[in-house]
Amino acid sequence: MSEAKSEFDLSLETARFLQNKIDYIPEYAIILGSGLGSLSKDITIDFEIPYHDIPNFPVSTVQGHKGSLIFGELSGKKIVAMNGRFHYYEGYNMKQVTFPERVFWQMGIRKLVVSNASGGVNRNFKIGDVMLITDHINLFPEHPLRGQNDERFGPRFVNMSEPYSKKMLQVVRKYATENNIRIKEGIYLGLQGPTFETLAEYTMVRNMGGDAVGMSTVPEVIVARHMDMEVFGISVITDIGTAEFIEEVNHEEVLKAAKNSEPVVRELVAKLVELY
Numbered sequence: 025m026s027e028a029k030s031e032f033d034l035s036l037e038t039a040r041f042l043q044n045k046i047d048y049i050p051e052y053a054i055i056l057g058s059g060l061g062s063l064s065k066d067i068t069i070d071f072e073i074p075y076h077d078i079p080n081f082p083v084s085t086v087q088g089h090k091g092s093l094i095f096g097e098l099s100g101k102k103i104v105a106m107n108g109r110f111h112y113y114e115g116y117n118m119k120q121v122t123f124p125e126r127v128f129w130q131m132g133i134r135k136l137v138v139s140n141a142s143g144g145v146n147r148n149f150k151i152g153d154v155m156l157i158t159d160h161i162n163l164f165p166e167h168p169l170r171g172q173n174d175e176r177f178g179p180r181f182v183n184m185s186e187p188y189s190k191k192m193l194q195v196v197r198k199y200a201t202e203n204n205i206r207i208k209e210g211i212y213l214g215l216q217g218p219t220f221e222t223l224a225e226y227t228m229v230r231n232m233g234g235d236a237v238g239m240s241t242v243p244e245v246i247v248a249r250h251m252d253m254e255v256f257g258i259s260v261i262t263d264i265g266t267a268e269f270i271e272e273v274n275h276e277e278v279l280k281a282a283k284n285s286e287p288v289v290r291e292l293v294a295k296l297v298e299l300y
């Protein structure tokens with residue numbers, strides 16, 4: 025009986041498949057979150073491939089999430105964008121959720137941008153705010169690095185003192201300030217979903233130190249940091265969950281709010297890629 029291929033071998037295989045289709049190594053990988061897919065409009069596309077045509081890739085299902093990798097140019101640099109991501113709540117395990125990051129690293133990519141929609145629990149936040157993610161709290165029930173560690177990716181015990189690159193944050197912060205773009209900063213707390221939070225849970229998130237809560241991002245960032253990739257994270261506050269102001273949140277409202285703030289996210293991500 026042949027042994028099952030390791031995550032390392034599978035991701036290398038996929039990386040080689042993709043690398044055969046382009047003649048460059050992208051500098052950035054960019055994950056386009058819920059409602060932020062139109063970031064892809066700024067990309068001069070060389071090549072787009074649906075997830076189901078990529079060997080070893082899981083396939084995305086949830087409504088509002090398209091599934092393809094886009095290779096092309098943004099702000100004069102070569103990038104690859106994930107149009108749609110894999111969420112734990114969809115039923116994927118954490119190795120599947122984070123497989124694309126393994127592939128990106130195998131391709132030689134060392135910079136990752138993650139975007140998402142989230143619920144704000146900081147009283148100073150309002151719907152439509154754009155929040156730079158300065159740190160996160162991992163409350164997912166499964167850890168993407170659980171199990172045997174492959175030292176070729178990174179160490180068993182990963183230092184998480186700087187999950188989000190201070191240098192990248194500074195570049196975007198400076199640009200936003202100089203151009204009068206209002207941004208917030210805060211801590212993203214990751215929960216599995218798929219339910220939005222109860223009022224008691226939003227209160228818990230706040231008390232635990234979160235500024236925003238969402239159902240993605242944390243696993244991808246952990247795996248990227250395992251491989252020492254530099255990470256920038258940005259979140260659109262699509263609903264508010266504070267005691268004074270909990271409203272009825274649903275997927276459509278989330279997509280609508282994300283769409284309204286999309287131009288700002290697009291500009292900030294494009295500038296980061298240009299300047300760093």
Ligand code: HPA
Pocket residue numbers: 141142143144220221237238239262263265273278
């Ligand atoms: N909670 C969790 N995930 C989310 C939310 C929320 O309020 N808004 C957008 N994604």
